[in-house]
Amino acid sequence: MVKPVIAANKPIQVALEPGKEYYFCACGRSPSQPFCNGSHEGTGIEPRAFSVETGQEAFLCQCKHTGNSPFCDGTHERFGDDQVGREGTGT
Numbered sequence: 001m002v003k004p005v006i007a008a009n010k011p012i013q014v015a016l017e018p019g020k021e022y023y024f025c026a027c028g029r030s031p032s033q034p035f036c037n038g039s040h041e042g043t044g045i046e047p048r049a050f051s052v053e054t055g056q057e058a059f060l061c062q063c064k065h066t067g068n069s070p071f072c073d074g075t076h077e078r079f080g081d082d083q084v085g086r087e088g089t090g091t
């Protein structure tokens, strides 16, 4: 089974606008991190649609193994630099 690629082992800070629909890349293959660009096609992994009620700066997950998608929860700390760009454990 295809697993998410660790796009980076740290989150990325983004400015989120209220009411706007975002598509968070869950497969880790998008070059437009942290957002989907369609690269998941054929992986069986779908992007995660989300929106926020208030404008905010947020740290979104790039390791793709957070337990609080799309937000970073610190899980990335278990991935070293040598694992970036490779499939992770998937859990």
Ligand code: FES
Residues within 6 Å of the ligand: 008, 009, 010, 011, 012, 060, 061, 062, 063, 064, 065, 066, 067, 071, 072, 073, 074, 075, 076, 077
């Ligand atoms: S980047 Fe922090 S949990 Fe994924």
